[in-house]
Amino acid sequence: MKTYRIALLPGDGIGREVVPAAVSVLERAGAKFGFRWEWREYSWSCEEYARTGAMMPEDGIEQLRSFDALFLGAVGFPGVPDHVSLWGMLIPIRRAFRQYVNLRPLRLLAGVKSPLADRGPGDIDFCIVRENNEGEYSESGGRLYAGTDDEIALQESIFTRRGVDRVLRYAFELARRRERKRVASATKSNGIIHTMPFWDERFSAIAADYADVDTSEFHIDILCAHFVQHPDWFDVVVASNLFGDILSDLGAAVVGGMGLAPAGNINPEREFPSMFEPVHGSAPDIAGQGIANPVAQIWTGAMMLEHLGEQRAADTVLAAIQSVLGEARVRTVDLGGRNSTEELAAAIEERL
Numbered sequence: 001m002k003t004y005r006i007a008l009l010p011g012d013g014i015g016r017e018v019v020p021a022a023v024s025v026l027e028r029a030g031a032k033f034g035f036r037w038e039w040r041e042y043s044w045s046c047e048e049y050a051r052t053g054a055m056m057p058e059d060g061i062e063q064l065r066s067f068d069a070l071f072l073g074a075v076g077f078p079g080v081p082d083h084v085s086l087w088g089m090l091i092p093i094r095r096a097f098r099q100y101v102n103l104r105p106l107r108l109l110a111g112v113k114s115p116l117a118d119r120g121p122g123d124i125d126f127c128i129v130r131e132n133n134e135g136e137y138s139e140s141g142g143r144l145y146a147g148t149d150d151e152i153a154l155q156e157s158i159f160t161r162r163g164v165d166r167v168l169r170y171a172f173e174l175a176r177r178r179e180r181k182r183v184a185s186a187t188k189s190n191g192i193i194h195t196m197p198f199w200d201e202r203f204s205a206i207a208a209d210y211a212d213v214d215t216s217e218f219h220i221d222i223l224c225a226h227f228v229q230h231p232d233w234f235d236v237v238v239a240s241n242l243f244g245d246i247l248s249d250l251g252a253a254v255v256g257g258m259g260l261a262p263a264g265n266i267n268p269e270r271e272f273p274s275m276f277e278p279v280h281g282s283a284p285d286i287a288g289q290g291i292a293n294p295v296a297q298i299w300t301g302a303m304m305l306e307h308l309g310e311q312r313a314a315d316t317v318l319a320a321i322q323s324v325l326g327e328a329r330v331r332t333v334d335l336g337g338r339n340s341t342e343e344l345a346a347a348i349e350e351r352l
Contacts (some may be wrong), residue, residue, distance in 0.1 A: 001034060001035060001036055002034075002035040002036070003035070003036040003037070003038050004035065004036070004037055004038065004068045004069070004308055005038045005040070005066070005067050005068050006037060006038070006039050006040070006067060006068060006069050006070070006071050006304075007040055007041075007042060007063075007064050007067040007069075007070045007071065007273075008023070008039050008040065008041040008042065008071050009041075009042050009044060009070060009071065009072040009073065010041065010045075010072075010073040011044070011045045011046075011072060011073045011074050011075040011076075011282060012045045012046050012047050012073075012074060012075050012076050012077045012282040012284075012287075013074055013076060013077070013281070013282030013283050013284050013287035014073070014074060014280075014282060014283045014286065014287050014292035014341075015045075015072070015073020015074035015075070015282055016073065016287075017287070017288075017290060017292050017294075017341050018073055018074075018278070018292050018293075018294040018296070018297035018298075018341060019071065019073040019297060021294040021297065021298070021341050021342060021344075021345035022071075022294060022297040022298045022300070022301045022345065023037075023039065023071075023301075024345060024346075024349055025298050025301065025317060025320075025345055025348055025349045025352070026301045026304075026305070026317075028349045028352050029305065029310075029313045029316065029317055029352060030313070032313070032316070032352055033310060033312060033313040033316075035310065035313075040067075042056075042063075044056040044060065044089060045075055045077065046075050046076055046077030046080040046084065046085050046282075047077045047080075049077070049080055049084060049085070049088065050077060050079060050080055054088070055075075055084065055085060055088030055089040056088070056089050056092075060089075060092075061092065061093065061096045061097075064093065064097075064273065065097075065272070065273070067273045068273060068308060069273050069274055069275070069276060069304050069307065069308065070093070070273055070274070070275035070276065071275075071276055071277075071300075071301070071304060072275055072276065072277035073277070073278075073282075073297065074277070074278070074280060074281050074282040074283070075089065075090065075281075075282060076281050076282035076284065077282065077284070078284055087139075091137065093265075093275055094132055094133060094265050094275070095133050096272070097265075097267055097272035097273055097274070097275070098133065098267050098269075098271065098272055099132055099133070099265035099266055099267050099272070099274055099275055100131065100132050100133040100134075100163065100166060100167060100266075100267070100268075101129060101130075101131075101132055101167060101170050101264075101265070101266040101267075101268060102128075102129075102130035102131075102132040102244060102248075102263060102264070102265055102266070103127060103128075103129060103130075103174075103263065103264045103266055103303070104127065104128040104130065104244075104248045104251065104252075104261065104262070104263045104279060105126075105127045105262060105299075105303070106124065106125070106126055106127065106128065106248075106251040106252065106254075106255050106261065107124065107125045107126075107255060108120070108121055108122070108123055108124040108125070108254075108255045108256065109121060109255075109256070109260070109321070109322050109325050109326070110322060110325065110326035111325040111326040111327065111328040111331075111335075112255070112256040112260065112325055112335065113256065113336075114254055114255060114256055115253065115254065115256075116228065116231070116254055119231070119254075121326075123231070123232050124231045124232060124254060124255055126231070126234040126235050126236065126237060126251075127174060127178075127235075127236050127237070128237045128238075128239065128244055128247055128248050128251055129167060129170060129171040129174065129236060129237065129238045129239070129244070130167075130238075130239055130240075130241060130243075130244025130245060130247075130248065131163065131164070131167040131238075131239070131240050131241050131244060132167075132241060132244075132265055133163060133241075134158045134159065134160060134163045134241065135157060135158065135159060135163075135195075135240040135241030135242060136155075136157045136240060136241050136242035137241045137242065138155070138156050138157060138158045140155075140156035140158060141153070141154040141155040141156050142154055157195050159195045159198055159199060159240070161202065164198070164199060164202045165202055165205075165206060166268075167238065168185075168202060168203055168206040168238055169206055169209075170266075170268055171183050171236050171238035172206060172207070172209070172210045172213055172236075174236050175210075175213050175235060175236040176210065176212065176213055178235055178236065180214075180235040181212060181213045181214060181235070182213065182214045182215070182216070182234070182235035182236065183207070183210075183213055183214070183215050183216075183235070183236045183237075183238060184215070184216045184217070184218060184223070184233075184234055184235075184236070184237045184238070185199070185200070185203045185215070185216070185217045185218070185237075185238055185239070186218060186220050186223050186237060186238070186239035186240070186243040186244070186247060187199055187200050187203075187217055187218070187219060187220065188219050188220045188221075188243075189219075190219060195240075199240065200217065203215075203217065203238075220239075220243050220246075220247075223237075223247070224246075224247070224250055227247065227250050227251060227254060228250075228254065231251075231254050248261070248263070248279055249279065252279050252280075256335070257293075257334055257335075258278075258279055258280035258281075258296065259280060259292070259293025259294075259295055259296050259332065259334050259335070260293070260295050260296055260299070261278060261279035261280065261296050262276075262278055262279070262296050262297075262299035262300035262302070262303055263276070263277055263278060263279050263300060263303075264276045264277075264300065264303045264304070264307065265277065266307065274304075274307055276300045276301070276303055276304040276307075277300060278296035278297050278299075278300045279296060280296055290340045290341050290342065291332055291333050291340060291341060292332070292341050293332040293334050293335065293341070293344065294332075294341050294344055294345045294348075295321055295325070295344070295348075298317065298321060298345065298348060299317075299318065299321060301317065302314045302315075302317040302318045302321075305317065316352060317348075317352065320348045320349075320351035320352050321348055323351050324344070324347045324348050324351055329347075330343055330344050330347040331344065332344050
């Protein structure tokens with residue numbers, strides 16, 4: 001029987017609640033489809049940073065290297081700046097393991113109300129492919145004359161042909177497997193004079209290899225407006241690191257909220273483990289109350305199943321999510337209900 005070795009990184013806040021809930025669902029999926037899980041949990045988190053001064057040990061990357069995948073909850077703790085968690089753990093993992101694709105599916109499910117008027121199930125179903133290793137999220141830069149009136153902060157963006165081409169090609173290959181076969185590119189080449197025209201040039205060059213895929217390009221500002229006014233236009237949206245990050249949260253909002261937004265940090269070549277984490281944060285305002293929505297984490301688990309080659313299990317987990325939400329009997333507070341994290345996860349597990 002196949003066994004998958006997974007590093008568990010529950011992290012902070014609601015991560016410690018939704019990760020165990022999702023693990024229970026994944027265990028049931030394994031029992032149903034004939035494979036096993038071997039979990040190893042790590043306590044790395046912002047809360048641990050507050051105690052020890054480190055997000056993870058110096059050999060943390062090496063500790064994770066041998067796993068089949070990494071399953072992350074959320075990081076964030078009051079008093080610890082967000083850039084500490086990002087640059088102390090998440091970005092080093094994404095870059096060391098060449099997880100250059102951040103994939104974020106967005107779908108309006110039955111039983112979930114969108115904040116957009118007159119939008120129902122089937123109206124919104126697209127994916128954001130975010131470049132995840134370079135772009136605007138660079139360590140290149142610094143400050144001069146700190147603490148004076150002449151203080152300067154300099155931040156460099158880094159776009160390489162190799163980095164841009166590989167994420168664009170991933171987006172086109174994904175679109176080719178989907179029904180509508182469309183790719184929209186997010187740009188801002190009218191205002192950002194070097195990197196964005198380069199992005200546009202590479203988009204056109206890669207598109208030439210995919211005559212069967214329809215393409216469009218939007219400046220990021222009007223693209224945000226179209227996400228609200230015309231979300232049905234989109235199938236696959238490809239974007240740079242910063243633009244993809246922003247669009248992902250906006251996209252999650254239009255399909256019902258952050259508690260319904262899964263994501264994966266993917267190494268497509270499978271040379272290294274990929275890391276699966278929901279879009280939502282650690283939500284310290286509700287942490288410990290047992291009311292967090294586990295759907296994003298469970299759906300993220302379905303993405304992990306698909307990546308591991310367990311397509312039937314992945315499809316069944318997603319179908320169970322859709323079935324339970326569609327019935328609208330068991331739902332957490334963010335969805336207008338009164339059920340707990342564990343109750344919603346148990347309903348999905350039972351539906352399997």
